[in-house]
């Protein structure tokens with residue numbers, strides 16, 4: 122395969138589809154460089170002072186790992202001065218992060234989960250960075266939280282980096298899903314997959330089964346019928362995977378199909394699901410839909426949800442189109 126860099130790919134996409142203005146290309150390249158730095162930090166493991174907890178909590182009330190804080194700082198510092206952004210928002214920060222007055226402002230807004238799956242950091246299991254790009258509303262003065270509250274369909278780009286056996290960057294700007302592998306010797310992102318397509322049917326599902334007793338009845342029935350295997354109503358045997366790192370589970374599904382589910386949990390009706398809409402569900406939904414899959418909250422398309430809070434959570438069912446549509450039908454019965 123001819124070696125194509127991230128920059129060359131983005132310039133080509135701009136030439137072919139006029140979908141990536143120079144400012145957006147430069148923003149994506151800055152985020153990609155930040156993910157490269159995060160990858161280097163993550164790979165130090167015990168050799169760097171980066172494992173364990175930071176003895177602080179984030180807005181979600183979750184204990185922050187040192188790498189959560191380091192990754193957040195890397196993304197903030199890399200993106201503050203470039204002139205592409207009006208503001209940023211992060212899972213690790215309670216409120217939005219306006220660009221300091223000493224720097225030029227841009228027309229985009231960047232949201233990210235700087236290190237998703239951080240419970241896996243200390244046990245050397247794949248983790249990742251998820252990011253979403255919105256346009257700042259026309260005529261916006263000082264950035265506000267409300268300016269971020271746009272449905273996922275308004276995203277102009279979305280992507281993730283997965284820090285696993287290879288470090289990979291998966292990106293969409295609305296013209297398909299493309300995957301880059303980090304060449305550590307040259308420090309460059311190299312295009313290794315173009316126009317990834319998720320198989321429409323699957324025999325593999327991803328869910329945290331330990332929560333089964335807390336799910337709503339339609340999900341319990343859907344899983345029970347799936348587990349009945351070949352002799353059950355589904356007529357086929359299913360396999361299960363759960364990495365507890367959304368980026369890793371989604372990357373597997375992108376490459377070989379599957380359905381990923383984090384359902385609403387009846388323990389806390391005020392918190393439907395665990396995953397966050399703005400910087401986990403929405404970017405992953407854009408990627409999955411661009412790869413021919415589907416992404417719903419059990420009743421409707423995730424990217425149609427009108428957000429009402431920056432850190433709001435949402436149930437997530439995404440992956441192979443046929444399976445996601447089926448589980449959504451169970452909810453409708």
Ligand code: P6P
Pocket residue numbers: 237238239240329365366367368395396
């Ligand atoms: P559980 C990681 O904390 C995360 O946000 C996602 O990456 C992952 O899919 C999910 O939570 C795992 O949740 O309840 O199985 O630990």
